[in-house]
Amino acid sequence: MGTMLKLTLLGVTLGFLGERIYQFCHKTGFFKEVELIDLPNCQLVKGIEYGSEDIHLLPNGLAFISSGLKHPALKSFAPNKPAEIFLVDLNNDVLHPKPLQLSKDIDASSFNPHGLSVYIDERDGTVYLFVVNHPIPEYNSCIEIFKFDEKQKYLLHLKTIKHPLLQSVNDIVAVGPESFYATNDYYFESVPMKIVEGFLGLKWTNLVYYSPRNVREVAPGLYSGNGIVISNDKKFIYAVDIMAHAINAVDVDTCPDNLFVDPVTGDIWTGAHPNAYKVFFYKDEDPPLSEVIRIQKIHSDHPIVTRVYVNNGSVIQGSSVAAVYKKKLIIGTVFHKALYCQLD
Numbered sequence: 401m402g403t404m405l406k407l408t409l410l411g412v413t414l415g416f417l418g419e420r421i422y423q424f425c426h427k428t429g430f431f432k433e434v435e436l437i438d439l440p441n442c443q444l445v446k447g448i449e450y451g452s453e454d455i456h457l458l459p460n461g462l463a464f465i466s467s468g469l470k471h472p473a474l475k476s477f478a479p480n481k482p483a484e485i486f487l488v489d490l491n492n493d494v495l496h497p498k499p500l501q502l503s504k505d506i507d508a509s510s511f512n513p514h515g516l517s518v519y520i521d522e523r524d525g526t527v528y529l530f531v532v533n534h535p536i537p538e539y540n541s542c543i544e545i546f547k548f549d550e551k552q553k554y555l556l557h558l559k560t561i562k563h564p565l566l567q568s569v570n571d572i573v574a575v576g577p578e579s580f581y582a583t584n585d586y587y588f589e590s591v592p593m594k595i596v597e598g599f600l601g602l603k604w605t606n607l608v609y610y611s612p613r614n615v616r617e618v619a620p621g622l623y624s625g626n627g628i629v630i631s632n633d634k635k636f637i638y639a640v641d642i643m644a645h646a647i648n649a650v651d652v653d654t655c656p657d658n659l660f661v662d663p664v665t666g667d668i669w670t671g672a673h674p675n676a677y678k679v680f681f682y683k684d685e686d687p688p689l690s691e692v693i694r695i696q697k698i699h700s701d702h703p704i705v706t707r708v709y710v711n712n713g714s715v716i717q718g719s720s721v722a723a724v725y726k727k728k729l730i731i732g733t734v735f736h737k738a739l740y741c742q743l744d
Contacts, residue, residue: 441742452732503557515571579611583625627658658721671719687713
């Protein structure tokens with residue numbers, strides 16, 4: 401091989417790697433600086449210390465919280481503590497999380513909840529809780545469907561769903577007793593290949609629809625599918641492509657995580673990661689930031705994107721969800737605490 405050809409190949413390789421490094425740093429917010437925004441009336445939620453990755457509200461103000469998510473690529477402050485589903489009542493000024501009892505056929509030691517969604521049967525008011533589960537130690541994906549017993553604070557396990565198209569589920573939105581839309585966040589299964597996938601910027605993840613009679617891909621070509629919700633009128637699905645910094649086609653200039661739709665206004669709220677790199681490469685001395693974003697008029701030509709809260713990790717680290725109820729805001733995190741704020 402001639403010297404000129406070798407130099408050309410070296411130049412092309414270095415150029416490719418340089419471009420990929422730049423894009424990776426941009427997508428993860430590696431060099432991003434943000435202005436901190438505080439909220440005056442906030443308190444940490446006592447009893448939630450090891451994550452509040454997703455939060456789903458019921459119309460009466462009760463909220464389910466998934467806590468204790470574990471993954472080889474994520475920090476865990478309590479690696480040997482079993483994960484839990486908490487119940488809190490946002491009608492109270494001070495929250496008192498209560499762990500829900502699970503059916504005996506669910507192995508608590510391997511239970512590893514991620515995204516949550518609820519379907520309420522309009523005929524009889526039955527509440528079905530859908531949970532994305534990554535059982536330890538395989539960390540694969542399945543969907544657990546529970547029936548919620550409010551009086552007994554109990555989750556009755558009804559069904560476990562597995563399917564080849566649900567290979568790396570991040571979040572779900574239930575649209576029936578056994579049907580839902582789900583986002584996949586990675587194409588590959590192994591952690592090293594997931595890192596390669598993110599570095600190369602492969603758009604190989606997707607949005608999937610599942611029902612007992614019909615399973616199909618409905619939106620391919622995502623960098624990394626994440627949070628997903630449905631509009632109040634059930635006409636629109638909103639989904640996150642976290643590394644594209646987008647909710648549907650709206651650029652939010654950050655890495656959005658789980659979504660929440662305000663049941664009154666239809667505004668979309670999200671917990672976000674200004675520097676997602678810090679979530680996956682955790683350092684005690686430089687923890688991941690937290691950010692809360694509100695999107696108004698998402699269907700207009702000029703959606704309004706507002707940063708409501710930004711913290712440098714001194715209060716909460718790695719925000720993943722934000723939900724509102726009667727001028728109250730609760731912020732969840734991937735593996736840290738939860739914050740409860742009174743909005744003006």
